[in-house]
Amino acid sequence: MELEQVLHMNGGVGKTSYATNSLHPRAVISLVKPIVNASIEQLCGKLFSDCLKIADLGCSSGPNTLLVVSDIIHNIHAAFQKLNRPYPTIQVFLNDLPGNDFNTVFRSLPGFYKKFEEELKLGPCFITAMPGSFYGRLFPNNSLCIKSHDPLCIWEVVGLKLNDMVLEGLIEDEKLDTFDLPYYAPTTKEVEDVIEAEGSLTLQSLEVLKNDWDSYIKRADGRLDRKARAAVLATDIRAVGEPILATQFGEAAMDDLFRRFEEDVLDHMDRENCQYISLVISLTKKR
Structure with a gap:
């Protein structure tokens, strides 16, 4: 059997699922926030685009997937507000191997969109999946602004x-x-x-x-x-x-x-x- 078919986290939301047992990655996400924030602020000062594109390479599934996206989007909007520039449209590509439980991620998107559009007023955001190995080719040349990777x-x-x-x-x-x-x-x-x-x-x-x-x-x-x-x-x-x-x-x-x-x-x-x-x-x- 091909490695890509079996190399993924436990899907679903059961007691042994990655969605229920991903406390360690969440802790690492919290630790790296200041570094990510500084990098995004520096990047946004140099970018002049109506649409910023983000790829999370190794997104897996569960609450941490959209937590990373949420943090990055908040940082982008804070940076553009500080620069007194209009908020850009955000396009997010969630990447993992084809065996990843993308369905669990998709089911959480309506609530995610509602929070951003109605509660936080952060403007348009579009999220899609890009299944495949990032050791191969996933995106066209010069098509991304921000990438993250979860080992x-x-x-x-x-x-x-x-x-x-x-x-x-x-x-x-x-x-x-x-x-x-x-x-x-x-x-x-x-x-x-x-x-x-x-x-x-x-x-x-x-x-x-x-x-x-x-x-x-x-x-x-x-x-x-x-x-x-x-x-x-x-x-x-x-x-x-x-x-x-x-x-x-x-x-x-x-x-x-x-x-x-x-x-x-x-x-x-x-x-x-x-x-x-x-x-x-x-x-x-x-x-």
């Missing part, structure tokens, strides 16, 4: 639990041996080198954000004990990784896998310095 999550402890399940005969050894999900986290120097070598973009800023695996859970509810935090973390990772794992190892193995993950993940965090690393990059196209 994937962790796999280290999930891999440890899969090995345990092989040793106990709960999944087939061959299925683990043939499971390959390449993931590479670059250093900031490697990112800078790639941007420089490609040549068409100027690096405006690059910031590194570091957070412990469960810090976003503690911030959301400081009353949760270790076991409760482990349960939240396990479900969040399940919402991201279950579709591709279930394709390889079967749906029947998923409950046991993530139960084991929940039991061991915080012990692993005590032994290792486990952090989410987010690179926040602002680029402009060279003229």
Whole structure:
């Protein structure tokens, strides 16, 4: 099966869906707001267009999808108000792989439009989906103003639990041996080198954000004990990784896998310095 067909978050709005378990991306969105705000204000001072076009690459589904869009639109309107210029029309392209649950996003659009048009008076906004891999071609040349990207999550402890399940005969050894999900986290120097070598973009800023695996859970509810935090973390990772794992190892193995993950993940965090690393990059196209 093609990777693009199974590489997506859990759809719907159930208890293991990404829509219900996307607290960590929401926390990162909040952390990067000041950087995004500054970049948009700088951009709007240079743009003279009646229609600004925005692409969210890796939009997924659930409340965070339109939260990012909402924040960007607010920033654009604030910038144009500060510049005493008329508000532009906004066109938004939501991009993810074809298996993404775009239907859940579409069902939330009427309420989103109503809020912007009636409550906030922020002018016209048009949102559409652009399914496909951003490693290929999605848009015409020189057609976008603003892009954002939401990266994937962790796999280290999930891999440890899969090995345990092989040793106990709960999944087939061959299925683990043939499971390959390449993931590479670059250093900031490697990112800078790639941007420089490609040549068409100027690096405006690059910031590194570091957070412990469960810090976003503690911030959301400081009353949760270790076991409760482990349960939240396990479900969040399940919402991201279950579709591709279930394709390889079967749906029947998923409950046991993530139960084991929940039991061991915080012990692993005590032994290792486990952090989410987010690179926040602002680029402009060279003229």
